[in-house]
Amino acid sequence: MMKVVEGSYAIADAVRCCSPDVVSVYPITPQTHIVEHLSEFVADGKLDCGYINVDSEFSSLSSLIGASAAGARTYTSTTSQGLALMFEVLYNVSGMRLPIVMTTVNRALSAPLSIWNDQQDALGARDSGWIQIYAENVQEAIDLTPQLYKISEDPKILTPSMSCMDGFILTHVYEPVEFLDEEKVREFLPPFRPEYVLDPKNPKTFGAFTDPSWFTEFKYLQHQAMQRSLEKIEEVSKEFEEVFGRGYGGLIDTYAMEDAEIVLVTMGSIIGTIKEAIDELRSEGVKVGLVKIRCYRPFPAEALKKALKDANVIAVIEKDVSMGYESALLTDLKGALYNSSIRTPIIGFAVGLGGRDVGIKHIRSMVEKASKVKDAGIESEFEIFEVKPECL
Amino acid sequence: MQESLFAPGHRACAGCGMPTAIKLVLDAAGPNTIVTSPTGCLEVTSTPFPESSWRVPWIHSLFENAAAVASGVEVALKKFRKTDINLLVIGGDGSTFDIGIGAISGMFDRGHRITYVCYDNEAYMNTGVQRSGSTPFCAKTTTTPTGKLSLGNPRPKKDMPAIAVAHKVPYVATASIAYPVDLRRKVKRSLKADGPAYIQISAPCITGWSFEAGDTIEQARLAVETCLWPLYEYVDGVLVGAKKVRRKRPVEDYLKTQGRYKHLFKAEGGAEVLAQIQAMADANAEKFGLLD
Numbered sequence: 001m002m003k004v005v006e007g008s009y010a011i012a013d014a015v016r017c018c019s020p021d022v023v024s025v026y027p028i029t030p031q032t033h034i035v036e037h038l039s040e041f042v043a044d045g046k047l048d049c050g051y052i053n054v055d056s057e058f059s060s061l062s063s064l065i066g067a068s069a070a071g072a073r074t075y076t077s078t079t080s081q082g083l084a085l086m087f088e089v090l091y092n093v094s095g096m097r098l099p100i101v102m103t104t105v106n107r108a109l110s111a112p113l114s115i116w117n118d119q120q121d122a123l124g125a126r127d128s129g130w131i132q133i134y135a136e137n138v139q140e141a142i143d144l145t146p147q148l149y150k151i152s153e154d155p156k157i158l159t160p161s162m163s164c165m166d167g168f169i170l171t172h173v174y175e176p177v178e179f180l181d182e183e184k185v186r187e188f189l190p191p192f193r194p195e196y197v198l199d200p201k202n203p204k205t206f207g208a209f210t211d212p213s214w215f216t217e218f219k220y221l222q223h224q225a226m227q228r229s230l231e232k233i234e235e236v237s238k239e240f241e242e243v244f245g246r247g248y249g250g251l252i253d254t255y256a257m258e259d260a261e262i263v264l265v266t267m268g269s270i271i272g273t274i275k276e277a278i279d280e281l282r283s284e285g286v287k288v289g290l291v292k293i294r295c296y297r298p299f300p301a302e303a304l305k306k307a308l309k310d311a312n313v314i315a316v317i318e319k320d321v322s323m324g325y326e327s328a329l330l331t332d333l334k335g336a337l338y339n340s341s342i343r344t345p346i347i348g349f350a351v352g353l354g355g356r357d358v359g360i361k362h363i364r365s366m367v368e369k370a371s372k373v374k375d376a377g378i379e380s381e382f383e384i385f386e387v388k389p390e391c392l
Numbered sequence: 393m394q395e396s397l398f399a400p401g402h403r404a405c406a407g408c409g410m411p412t413a414i415k416l417v418l419d420a421a422g423p424n425t426i427v428t429s430p431t432g433c434l435e436v437t438s439t440p441f442p443e444s445s446w447r448v449p450w451i452h453s454l455f456e457n458a459a460a461v462a463s464g465v466e467v468a469l470k471k472f473r474k475t476d477i478n479l480l481v482i483g484g485d486g487s488t489f490d491i492g493i494g495a496i497s498g499m500f501d502r503g504h505r506i507t508y509v510c511y512d513n514e515a516y517m518n519t520g521v522q523r524s525g526s527t528p529f530c531a532k533t534t535t536t537p538t539g540k541l542s543l544g545n546p547r548p549k550k551d552m553p554a555i556a557v558a559h560k561v562p563y564v565a566t567a568s569i570a571y572p573v574d575l576r577r578k579v580k581r582s583l584k585a586d587g588p589a590y591i592q593i594s595a596p597c598i599t600g601w602s603f604e605a606g607d608t609i610e611q612a613r614l615a616v617e618t619c620l621w622p623l624y625e626y627v628d629g630v631l632v633g634a635k636k637v638r639r640k641r642p643v644e645d646y647l648k649t650q651g652r653y654k655h656l657f658k659a660e661g662g663a664e665v666l667a668q669i670q671a672m673a674d675a676n677a678e679k680f681g682l683l684d
Binding site for chain 2: 021022024048049050051052053054055056058059060062063064065066067068069070071072074088089092096198199200202203204205206207208209210211214
């Protein structure tokens with residue numbers, strides 16, 4: 001049965017269904033409602049877990065290191081400045097191979113201070129060794145939660161993961177969603193039983209330091225686990241669909257791609273708007289399609305090569321900028337295609353920074369720019385979209 | 393005698409006070425213990441992969457988060473109904489007094505049942521003797537050097553035990569490797585406390601303090617006998633005891649044996665500083681009732 005709830009409540013409920021042993025929380029807009037709802041579940045006896053009100057996001061993720069090493073299934077959520085404060089801990093978690101799952105509510109990074117959505121925060125954590133999957137809508141974010149535990153906790157993967165969802169747009173929206181069925185989650189997600197835990201009966205050393213004769217091999221093994229997760233993500237996605245009847249396409253998904261000449265590539269909640277714009281444009285005869293990136297790390301290079309092989313022009317639309325170059329997904333995608341036979345021109349747009357609304361008319365304008373590339377060649381490889389000259 | 397829970401073969405300097413402190417702490421806590429350590433001398437000298445000196449479970453994450461990591465261990469064990477395990481954090485003064493103090497404050501504030509042990513060697517020794525919040529007044533370090541305009545560290549040592557007491561934690565104590573019976577008793581007592589505990593142990597550093605080889609324990613003893621390192625205990629915020637100093641020695645007896653204070657006996661203004669340090673020792677004797 002569908003129910004209309006706030007996105008944050010829906011996520012909290014999905015976390016509850018995954019039965020975490022330890023949850024660590026710290027308030028930051030627009031993530032706060034998730035942890036408030038979790039604390040209500042604990043207070044009402046609906047979630048039996050250790051619940052830590054920590055002193056910072058740095059401590060929230062740090063406390064989960066201890067909890068996870070002691071054998072606990074763990075959860076926290078954060079956004080923007082909180083994620084930036086965790087930066088050092090992110091690398092530590094993945095290096096220690098602790099399968100922590102975190103919701104990253106996507107929000108701009110200060111300065112200037114902005115509490116609104118873009119994806120600069122998570123993109124900045126691209127290389128931290130965390131699996132990153134972006135949700136298009138609340139339902140997908142709900143359904144991602146048990147999938148991420150299953151992927152991360154696999155003994156062959158043991159890699160932390162973040163479920164990325166756009167701040168306010170998804171966390172604060174009220175829309176009808178299907179809640180997870182607890183019984184089905186139990187069937188889908190086995191209990192967390194790590195091989196090594198902090199146990200006085202079997203004392204082990206966690207977090208030793210290494211000299212140059214070992215460090216490379218640790219990183220090699222970590223990289224291999226990440227690579228293995230590509231397959232695991234697809235597998236778990238299919239399994240989820242079998243049990244729950246809802247599927248999202250694994251690493252990537254496509255929309256209106258049959259005979260598409262102009263292909264938009266993007267991730268996150270903007271996809272809803274893009275699909276509407278595509279429907280409009282298709283009805284007008286414009287052959288435009290969409291490749292939705294669900295999994296950004298590990299990067300689904302092979303899946304993208306396959307999906308993009310027949311495109312005439314590719315336009316990457318994303319909510320981040322690497323100052324002094326271009327946007328991250330654009331760079332990654334160009335890199336993935338460079339040694340392939342695909343020679344399709346690629347352009348990129350940074351949009352929606354600090355919460356600026358992106359509507360159908362904006363998508364149409366980007367498609368129009370892309371359509372000119374086919375005949376006139378690339379005029380601008382990358383642009384920050386619709387900068388207002390009067391504000392400069 | 394039982395096998396030490398801190399195995400030999402660690403890489404600490406000959407004459408380092410820290411391993412003595414660790415052995416005494418683990419000896420008191422016993423094998424049913426989990427230790428969390430921040431980055432520092434202890435971590436790098438005891439766990440060069442694939443070796444480890446730890447015969448109890450041990451975890452290290454970062455420099456400034458040991459108290460938070462240990463909090464997570466405690467909450468997880470509580471969830472698993474394993475509440476009989478002793479939980480220790482053992483870290484140096486840099487991580488305790490400075491970079492990790494936020495996480496420690498959180499751990500104290502939330503009331504986790506963890507004993508936080510600081511082995512205090514009064515500077516960042518792992519990186520090569522830089523000033524920390526624990527460095528005493530006018531000690532020379534590589535970031536508070538002596539010079540025409542400097543007599544060393546311009547600030548007094550931060551009163552970390554008082555900060556712990558201000559958090560209303562049930563047990564706070566100072567200890568010294570020169571008083572092993574007292575140290576072990578305090579660790580045992582701390583582990584019975586119904587909540588967080590803080591123990592700060594004087595652990596002289598031979599390279600950072602620059603004293604004669606073989607003098608480590610003597611240095612720690614002199615700190616106590618000069619009243620510069622009072623040994624005391626607070627239970628539920630109340631001072632319940634302090635080790636009496638039978639024969640109070642002048643601070644010079646302690647300072648003159650260490651390279652980090654050498655300038656005070658030569659440079660202009662040194663005599664005034666020595667008088668100031670003596671006044672600090674006298675104030676300690678008065679405050680904690682160290683003399684009969």
